[in-house]
Amino acid sequence: MIPLASVMKEKIAFYSLTLSDLESVLEGLGHKKFRARQLFQWVYLHKETNPENMLNLSKLFREEIPSLFHFELPEIILHKKSKDGTQKFLFRVGEKLSVETVLIPSGERNTLCVSSEVGCNMACNFCYTGTQKLKRRLTADEIVGQFLRVSHLLPENVKISNIVYMGMGEPLDNTDAVLKSIDILHAPLGINLSLKKITVSTSGIVSKIPLLTQSGVRLAVSLNASEDETRNKIMPINLKWNIKTLLEACRQHAIGTKDKVTLEYVLLKGINDSLEDARRVYEITKNVPSKINIIPFNEHPGAPYKKPLEKVVDAFQNELIYLGAQTLRRRTMGDDILAACGQLNSEATL
Numbered sequence: 548m549i550p551l552a553s554v555m556k557e558k559i560a561f562y563s564l565t566l567s568d569l570e571s572v573l574e575g576l577g578h579k580k581f582r583a584r585q586l587f588q589w590v591y592l593h594k595e596t597n598p599e600n601m602l603n604l605s606k607l608f609r610e611e612i613p614s615l616f617h618f619e620l621p622e623i624i625l626h627k628k629s630k631d632g633t634q635k636f637l638f639r640v641g642e643k644l645s646v647e648t649v650l651i652p653s654g655e656r657n658t659l660c661v662s663s664e665v666g667c668n669m670a671c672n673f674c675y676t677g678t679q680k681l682k683r684r685l686t687a688d689e690i691v692g693q694f695l696r697v698s699h700l701l702p703e704n705v706k707i708s709n710i711v712y713m714g715m716g717e718p719l720d721n722t723d724a725v726l727k728s729i730d731i732l733h734a735p736l737g738i739n740l741s742l743k744k745i746t747v748s749t750s751g752i753v754s755k756i757p758l759l760t761q762s763g764v765r766l767a768v769s770l771n772a773s774e775d776e777t778r779n780k781i782m783p784i785n786l787k788w789n790i791k792t793l794l795e796a797c798r799q800h801a802i803g804t805k806d807k808v809t810l811e812y813v814l815l816k817g818i819n820d821s822l823e824d825a826r827r828v829y830e831i832t833k834n835v836p837s838k839i840n841i842i843p844f845n846e847h848p849g850a851p852y853k854k855p856l857e858k859v860v861d862a863f864q865n866e867l868i869y870l871g872a873q874t875l876r877r878r879t880m881g882d883d884i885l886a887a888c889g890q891l892n893s894e895a896t897l
């Protein structure tokens with residue numbers, strides 16, 4: 548429930564409100580609950596933010612709306628297009644900060660990879676974002692705003708079909724805003740994005756995974772190693788929640804949502820790319836309903852790792868397939884504009 552006092556003092560960012568938040572705000576101001584549904588539909592379904600055009604609302608209410616809400620979206624300060632069709636957007640958030648968002652086309656599907664934080668504190672040492680310390684967690688409207696801004700730029704017949712929380716930041720380090728943004732994007736009266744089209748990726752904050760299970764979204768986890776010694780070195784989060792604990796949380800999520808978990812495995816030359824690694828990955832994941840997404844490392848400025856040779860990547864994947872694992876091979880998209888997985892860094896883009 549949003550305190551009425553704050554409603555009266557300053558305008559609320561409309562895109563930070565779930566439908567039930569909006570109902571609470573308007574009911575608190577003496578309006579009927581259905582007014583919230585009408586307003587929500589105007590904004591998200593009809594893409595109309597000018598109250599004068601919301602003709603099924605009373606004149607009095609229409610006149611009140613501008614004093615209650617603002618409809619500001621984060622500003623795009625840079626827009627780059629890759630030769631493969633991937634687009635990268637740099638958004639200004641607040642005074643001096645920025646985040647990156649990537650749109651990845653693939654056939655009928657257009658996947659938007661959104662950021663949840665400016666920088667990241669998880670310090671995964673293969674990731675470019677991890678070199679940029681956490682400056683700020685994004686608010687729900689800044690996350691929803693990335694989706695809306697990019698949607699508005701697309702031709703009428705092109706829609707964002709999927710959203711992945713895999714941009715800058717650890718989504719489960721900003722759970723409140725991330726879950727709120729999911730609620731807004733999923734709301735059937737508005738954007739109505741299916742929960743099965745929403746994936747949240749985590750480096751392994753095990754204590755927060757049940758929140759994703761409750762919400763019903765898809766889970767992706769950055770595994771990236773077949774044993775703790777290596778994972779401790781490349782992903783410090785493993786010192787808190789080791790591989791066994793993490794994979795048990797994944798298993799519970801898969802059971803709870805009846806959906807396979809995606810286990811991301813970034814292949815780093817000479818670090819985690821041997822056939823022994825592939826065999827261990829199979830052993831530790833065979834009881835987790837999952838698919839293993841193999842991602843050859845995308846190099847970035849100052850990266851301490853190299854991409855393995857193609858034949859090493861093939862051998863790793865073939866070994867997993869031979870043993871019976873379900874695998875995917877991530878096609879590298881947008882690496883010419885540093886928009887590929889693990890290459891986002893808003894300070895470097897500016």
Ligand code: SF4
Nearest residue numbers: 667669671674677716
């Ligand atoms: S991989 Fe994700 S969690 Fe790890 S440093 Fe990069 S953005 Fe943060």
